[in-house]
Amino acid sequence: MITPKEASDFTRSLCLRAPVVPVLVVHDIATARPLATALIAGGLPVLEVTLRTPAALSVIREMADIPGGIVGAGTVLSAEDAKQARAAGAQFAVSPGATDRLLEACEAADLPLMPGAATASEAMALLERGYTVQKFFPAEASGGAAALKAIGAPLPQILFNPTGGIGPNNALDYLRLSNVRSVGGSWVAPADLIEKGDWDGIRALAAEAAVLH
Ligand SMILES: O=C(O)C(=O)C[C@H](O)[C@H](O)COP(=O)(O)O
Numbered sequence: 479m480i481t482p483k484e485a486s487d488f489t490r491s492l493c494l495r496a497p498v499v500p501v502l503v504v505h506d507i508a509t510a511r512p513l514a515t516a517l518i519a520g521g522l523p524v525l526e527v528t529l530r531t532p533a534a535l536s537v538i539r540e541m542a543d544i545p546g547g548i549v550g551a552g553t554v555l556s557a558e559d560a561k562q563a564r565a566a567g568a569q570f571a572v573s574p575g576a577t578d579r580l581l582e583a584c585e586a587a588d589l590p591l592m593p594g595a596a597t598a599s600e601a602m603a604l605l606e607r608g609y610t611v612q613k614f615f616p617a618e619a620s621g622g623a624a625a626l627k628a629i630g631a632p633l634p635q636i637l638f639n640p641t642g643g644i645g646p647n648n649a650l651d652y653l654r655l656s657n658v659r660s661v662g663g664s665w666v667a668p669a670d671l672i673e674k675g676d677w678d679g680i681r682a683l684a685a686e687a688a689v690l691h
Pocket residue numbers: 501528552553554572573574594615641642643644662663664665
């Protein structure tokens with residue numbers, strides 16, 4: 479059992495570790511270790527493996543014991559997802575939105591969740607429950623940094639990790655906001671580089687992202 483406050487304390491610490499959380503879509507278990515190693519070596523230790531591929535839970539299992547990394551599950555949608563992610567060794571979970579059942583399941587599974595919100599009402603509902611660290615999703619489609627700045631004015635106690643449509647060209651627009659310390663994004667681990675096994679290329683993308691601030 480973990481309380482929303484304890485979960486938020488943990489996810490806040492993740493947001494302070496690095497300016498970018500790679501959002502990973504991994505199809506081939508064989509790529510899990512070299513991919514995580516390259517991202518960590520580049521300076522991005524917090525990794526979000528989305529549960530969008532059949533391999534995702536095995537990928538989390540593979541990555542979980544790599545020194546220096548903190549591996550969590552993304553696209554956690556259901557109580558079953560939460561339980562399976564925890565069992566695979568995920569240290570945290572991220573969801574695109576939030577439901578009462580999902581929040582209860584992650585709390586019961588002792589899995590710190592960073593739940594998603596896109597509006598002031600969604601953010602307020604999560605805050606009421608105790609979640610002071612939230613994912614702002616889908617960031618660009620929801621109005622981008624300007625929208626998040628506006629939401630943050632009456633709700634300064636919430637720290638957001640914006641994700642969705644963020645890349646090297648707009649990450650700084652978010653990272654300069656007072657309610658943001660890190661952003662999420664898939665751009666540091668593009669599908670074509672993973673497929674080619676271009677770990678040096680991914681390490682270089684991570685190194686560029688790690689110094690954004
Ligand atoms: O899978 C989840 O839990 C999500 O909520 C969505 C992802 O975070 C975004 O799809 C990543 O966005 P891009 O960086 O634009 O590719």
